[in-house]
Amino acid sequence: MKSNLTTLGPKADKDTVRRSNLSLVLRAVRDEGDREATRAGVAARVGLTRAAVSSLVEQLLDSGFLTESGKTFSGQAGRPGTALKVARTGPAGLGVEVNIDYVSVCVVDLAGTGRVRLTEHLDNRGAPPAEVLARAAGIAARTLESAAEQELFPVGVALALPGLVSGGAVRQAPNLGWNQVPAEELFAASLAALRPGRTELPVSSENEANLAALAELWFGGLDEVRSFLYLTGEIGVGGALVIDGELLRGAHGFAGEIGHVVVDAEGPECRCGSRGCLEQYAGQSALLRAAGIEETGRGSGVAELERRTRAGDERAVAAVAEAGRMLGRVLSGAVNLLDPDAVVLGGIYRGLMPWLSAPADEELTGRVVSGLWSRSGGRLRASSVAGDAARGAAALVMQDVLADPAAYAVKAVG
Numbered sequence: 399m400k401s402n403l404t405t406l407g408p409k410a411d412k413d414t415v416r417r418s419n420l421s422l423v424l425r426a427v428r429d430e431g432d433r434e435a436t437r438a439g440v441a442a443r444v445g446l447t448r449a450a451v452s453s454l455v456e457q458l459l460d461s462g463f464l465t466e467s468g469k470t471f472s473g474q475a476g477r478p479g480t481a482l483k484v485a486r487t488g489p490a491g492l493g494v495e496v497n498i499d500y501v502s503v504c505v506v507d508l509a510g511t512g513r514v515r516l517t518e519h520l521d522n523r524g525a526p527p528a529e530v531l532a533r534a535a536g537i538a539a540r541t542l543e544s545a546a547e548q549e550l551f552p553v554g555v556a557l558a559l560p561g562l563v564s565g566g567a568v569r570q571a572p573n574l575g576w577n578q579v580p581a582e583e584l585f586a587a588s589l590a591a592l593r594p595g596r597t598e599l600p601v602s603s604e605n606e607a608n609l610a611a612l613a614e615l616w617f618g619g620l621d622e623v624r625s626f627l628y629l630t631g632e633i634g635v636g637g638a639l640v641i642d643g644e645l646l647r648g649a650h651g652f653a654g655e656i657g658h659v660v661v662d663a664e665g666p667e668c669r670c671g672s673r674g675c676l677e678q679y680a681g682q683s684a685l686l687r688a689a690g691i692e693e694t695g696r697g698s699g700v701a702e703l704e705r706r707t708r709a710g711d712e713r714a715v716a717a718v719a720e721a722g723r724m725l726g727r728v729l730s731g732a733v734n735l736l737d738p739d740a741v742v743l744g745g746i747y748r749g750l751m752p753w754l755s756a757p758a759d760e761e762l763t764g765r766v767v768s769g770l771w772s773r774s775g776g777r778l779r780a781s782s783v784a785g786d787a788a789r790g791a792a793a794l795v796m797q798d799v800l801a802d803p804a805a806y807a808v809k810a811v812g
Contacts, residue, residue: 506796
């Protein structure tokens with residue numbers, strides 16, 4: 399006779415339950431942002447008793463994750479409570495974005511606030527990967543010194559890397575010329591060599607567009623939007639998909655490579671080995687070339703493009719409009735396939751939106767089959783200034799701290 403009983407997993411012990419509840423309380427206080435949180439308010443939000451929350455709060459205070467100050471009045475009966483905030487010192491996350499022509503390093507605290515930022519413009523094309531990652535480690539080491547001055551102590555590093563990233567390695571980054579580069583290993587060794595005698599920080603890695611999309615989700619102005627397609631325009635064109643608030647990585651971690659969708663099979667040769675990729679029509683190099691602007695590799699070319707477009711230069715305006723049309727054409731296929739609430743354009747596209755959005759919107763309106771896309775309907779939008787890959791990388795490190803603060807308690811006070 400077949401049994402209808404379902405085998406249950408092991409029962410959670412008291413320590414496991416308490417660790418989970420510590421995470422609930424810490425997240426509840428963090429999510430209040432600038433608003434005042436109290437023990438009573440947190441208890442109501444997470445569904446625990448006031449006594450249980452009070453005990454958890456005391457542990458988080460002792461471990462340096464929370465601070466309290468003053469009295470706050472809720473307007474209800476009972477004694478006033480103390481105002482709780484996440485600490486501005488203690489555990490932090492370090493994000494390192496390695497891009498084609500710059501390296502940017504960011505430290506965020508428990509609240510997700512960017513506290514330290516160092517960016518250096520470097521032409522990384524053609525340079526040996528070990529050399530590029532050693533440069534990045536040098537910038538990271540200086541950033542760690544600045545963080546320590548603010549009593550912030552990163553507990554991990556996340557690398558934001560262009561191209562196909564999986565298993566700690568860059569499988570392919572056409573614009574850097576990287577193939578099968580063990581990025582995490584090389585970076586970790588360089589950083590450790592610069593900090594002898596210090597505890598080595600765990601290093602993780604992710605595609606830079608994915609991390610920029612997460613920064614947009616966590617810190618941008620998306621309001622209720624939880625499903626969106628994110629594009630970042632740099633030397634190449636990166637993409638990321640967020641569905642119901644979760645990053646869609648695909649079966650092998652390579653989802654979102656929209657820059658290498660083919661627009662014209664007979665088009666210009668792309669660094670990836672194909673021809674006519676979107677990147678060859680809407681990437682930074684293609685835009686500057688079409689506008690007749692020399693590419694310097696230090697960002698001034700993009701600034702000049704914006705200046706000329708703003709001044710009404712016909713060639714610059716035409717170049718941006720054509721890039722917008724190509725973006726809209728490719729994006730319409732992605733929208734038909736995935737049905738996101740919005741498409742967010744970041745990187746160099748953010749500053750070009752006044753001239754880029756209309757032709758892109760026109761293509762989307764004409765090609766999205768649902769009929770739900772309309773010109774100037776607000777579904778095509780510029781990224782916020784908060785949506786950058788380095789901050790997303792640093793904030794990703796902090797997700798582990800928020801998920802299990804007890805595991806980082808020694809680091810928080812040490």
